[in-house]
Amino acid sequence: MAGDEHDPDGERPPRIQLTVWSVIALAVVAVAGLFTVRLEHQPETTRDYPPRPLIADGKLALLPGPEIDDEYLPCSDCHGDPERETGPVPRELEDEHDEMELAHGDLWCLHCHDSENPNRLRLADASLVAFEDSWQLCVQCHGKKLPEWRAGVHGKVTGSWRGDREYLTCVACHEPHSPATEPLEPMPRPRRPDEIALRAERSQEK
Amino acid sequence: MGIFKDRKERRTGAPGEKCGSTRRDFLRTAATVSAGAAIGAPAVASALEFDFEAFLQKNFRELSDAELKDVLARLERKYSEKYGKPVSVGAIGPMDGVLFGYGLDISRCIGCRRCVYACVEENNLSRDPEIHWIRVLEFERSAALREINLEDGNPYYEYSEVPAADKFYLPVSCQHCEDSPCSTVCPTGATWREPDGIVVIDYDWCIGCRYCMASCPYGARHFNWGEPNLPAEQVNPNMHMLGNTPRKKGVVEKCTFCIQRVRNGRLPACHEACPVGARKFGNLLDPNSEIRYVMDRKRTFVLKAELATHPKFFYFWGTEGRD
Numbered sequence: 001m002a003g004d005e006h007d008p009d010g011e012r013p014p015r016i017q018l019t020v021w022s023v024i025a026l027a028v029v030a031v032a033g034l035f036t037v038r039l040e041h042q043p044e045t046t047r048d049y050p051p052r053p054l055i056a057d058g059k060l061a062l063l064p065g066p067e068i069d070d071e072y073l074p075c076s077d078c079h080g081d082p083e084r085e086t087g088p089v090p091r092e093l094e095d096e097h098d099e100m101e102l103a104h105g106d107l108w109c110l111h112c113h114d115s116e117n118p119n120r121l122r123l124a125d126a127s128l129v130a131f132e133d134s135w136q137l138c139v140q141c142h143g144k145k146l147p148e149w150r151a152g153v154h155g156k157v158t159g160s161w162r163g164d165r166e167y168l169t170c171v172a173c174h175e176p177h178s179p180a181t182e183p184l185e186p187m188p189r190p191r192r193p194d195e196i197a198l199r200a201e202r203s204q205e206k
Numbered sequence: 207m208g209i210f211k212d213r214k215e216r217r218t219g220a221p222g223e224k225c226g227s228t229r230r231d232f233l234r235t236a237a238t239v240s241a242g243a244a245i246g247a248p249a250v251a252s253a254l255e256f257d258f259e260a261f262l263q264k265n266f267r268e269l270s271d272a273e274l275k276d277v278l279a280r281l282e283r284k285y286s287e288k289y290g291k292p293v294s295v296g297a298i299g300p301m302d303g304v305l306f307g308y309g310l311d312i313s314r315c316i317g318c319r320r321c322v323y324a325c326v327e328e329n330n331l332s333r334d335p336e337i338h339w340i341r342v343l344e345f346e347r348s349a350a351l352r353e354i355n356l357e358d359g360n361p362y363y364e365y366s367e368v369p370a371a372d373k374f375y376l377p378v379s380c381q382h383c384e385d386s387p388c389s390t391v392c393p394t395g396a397t398w399r400e401p402d403g404i405v406v407i408d409y410d411w412c413i414g415c416r417y418c419m420a421s422c423p424y425g426a427r428h429f430n431w432g433e434p435n436l437p438a439e440q441v442n443p444n445m446h447m448l449g450n451t452p453r454k455k456g457v458v459e460k461c462t463f464c465i466q467r468v469r470n471g472r473l474p475a476c477h478e479a480c481p482v483g484a485r486k487f488g489n490l491l492d493p494n495s496e497i498r499y500v501m502d503r504k505r506t507f508v509l510k511a512e513l514a515t516h517p518k519f520f521y522f523w524g525t526e527g528r529d
Contacts, residue, residue: 144526152496153504153524156483160471161495173482183367184481187319190338190361 061159061166064132072096079118086115103178112137112176138170265395266297266408266448281451288452289438297447298469300402306463307403308474309486309500310377311524316482317342317368317375324479325379328464329450330442332434339428339461340379340476347372356424356509379476380405380426380461381509381517388418388427397458403490403518404463406448414456423510424517427460463487490518500524 078084078096090108093100102108114122121129121137129136139146148154152165155173159165173181259280263269269277278295285293322340331337343359359376369375382405389398389405396411397418419427433455445451446466453459464474468487477485488495497520500506506520 148499148524151499153486153499154483156480157496158473158478161468161473161488162471162492168483181316181482183369184316184318186317186363186365186368187323189319189364190322190341191336192362196335 061164062135063166063168063172064134066172068131075118079115086110086113086118101178103180104176134171134176135169138174138176142170260410263410265411267395267398278447281445281447285441285443285445285452289441289443291438291441291443293441293443293445295445295447295451296466298466300400300404300469303489303491305403305490306382306468306518307488307490307497307501308382308463308519309497309504309506310519310521311484311486312374312376312521313523313525314482314484315342315375315377315480316484317344317363317370317373318481320479320481321377321476321485324475325461325464327440328442328467328475329462330436330445330452331459332430332432332436332453333440334435335430335432337428337430337434337459339426339459340377341425343376343378344370344373345376347374350374376521377476378424378426378509379519380463381424381515381519382461382463384516384518385514387421387423387515391417391421393417400448402469404465404468405460406462406465407458407460408448409451409453409457409459412457414458416458418458423513423515427458429458430455484524 079086086109088108088110090102090106093102110122112121114120114128117128119131121131121134123129123137124140135149145154149167149170152167155170156168157165158168170176263277264273266274274297278297281295282293285295319342322338322342325331325339326333326337329339331339341359341361343356343361344363345354345359349358356378359378363370363373382399382403384399384403386397386399386405392398393415394411394413396409396413397405397407399405414429416429419429430453434453436452441452442450444466446462446469449462449465464472464476468474473487474485477487486496486500488497490497490501492498500522501520504522504524506522508517508520
């Protein structure tokens with residue numbers, strides 16, 4: 001081949017020498033190029049973080065709603081009196097409850113409260129639950145919300161994203177007698193750019 | 207008047223003394239001054255407050271464990287001294303098998319801005335000049351039927367009560383893009399995406415060129431045009447070097463998913479502050495997490511999906527009518 005045409009002991013043909021030199025030149029340019037790229041400092045090494053195992057999901061605590069005013073407790077103080085009968089027909093509320101707004105569909109007291117056990121709540125199957133477990137009552141109608149609440153998607157969750165969590169129960173956000181959420185006063189708006197410019201001018205004048 | 211005060215004082219300072227001075231006094235003064243200059247050189251350097259250690263500090267990603275320890279100790283000293291209370295500066299790293307994701311239920315957000323100010327307090331944001339990492343944008347509900355343009359959102363709404371009728375709210379902060387344009391354009395490698403998906407900034411390597419701000423499609427990055435003002439009594443002393451360490455003038459900052467909290471298992475401050483539970487946060491790689499429930503069952507969307515930045519901040523419409 002190419003080697004056979006020339007004397008193997010003689011000098012290399014100029015064409016091959018040229019190729020060798022151009023390869024060297026290219027290598028030099030490439031290395032220089034690499035250094036230029038390095039000037040744009042992009043570290044190639046990533047910090048070695050000690051691997052830590054995931055903490056398995058922790059305990060789940062249910063936070064009951066806001067505490068009921070002691071003044072009203074126990075309910076049996078008033079409702080134990082046979083004179084004070086709890087009527088099954090909706091009417092205007094009086095005395096201690098005259099300021100209570102009833103705006104929960106067409107529900108009346110006895111849908112949730114038990115007239116014979118005023119310190120307990122009453123499920124549809126007539127079983128009684130404590131006030132702290134009121135969510136069991138809510139999900140009788142709002143069953144579609146139950147899986148979402150269990151998953152921590154409906155409602156508010158506090159605690160840890162990987163460990164113990166606290167779930168607020170329904171009545172923490174929804175007043176059961178008028179469950180629509182209340183509007184809130186918003187926090188102050190951010191400054192507009194033109195207001196920031198004015199501030200800068202003012203501080204320069206000082 | 208302010209800039210002339212010093213000069214005026216010098217001009218009015220005790221002219222009589224100079225007239226009475228002798229040659230001996232002059233020599234004594236000269237000797238004191240030169241001796242003072244010789245031993246006072248380090249003092250001059252400290253007076254200039256030029257921190258050579260900080261100047262020569264390597265990029266966070268290139269620090270060895272020993273160097274990182276020194277840097278953290280120096281930052282702790284610096285901030286404890288500055289704010290007059292013990293400050294801890296950590297650099298806890300990401301966990302294996304964790305990719306953080308954020309979900310925000312726009313059907314529940316009422317635009318109360320509680321998240322904005324919880325973030326300000328947690329992350330040691332400058333109070334004046336004012337910087338907010340979260341902007342709550344207000345849109346017309348009717349606009350939701352058409353295409354929504356992020357630039358049309360109004361962050362300056364004012365009401366006595368929210369939500370306002372026929373409006374909806376879209377809080378926007380750093381979207382923690384998988385393909386983050388900000389870290390691509392950064393010429394100094396001062397911002398990058400960590401293995402757990404949090405896009406962070408090494409404030410000591412930021413040169414304030416604001417390329418990242420120009421490249422961010424979400425307006426999530428904020429520049430310290432002035433010296434940040436952070437009252438000492440309001441400083442959150444639990445800091446992460448890549449998160450809520452107080453910034454200086456001329457650097458860019460943004461949301462870090464509260465890196466100092468979430469890497470210790472806690473929830474971001476905005477998440478805890480939300481009164482309506484619209485914010486969901488967790489590990490996208492954990493099939494039992496809240497965020498995965500949202501991803502699997504809700505119709506989520508990301509902002510400006512057409513730009514292929516692949517944000518890890520997802521919005522969804524969580525409610526399905528009144529049931």
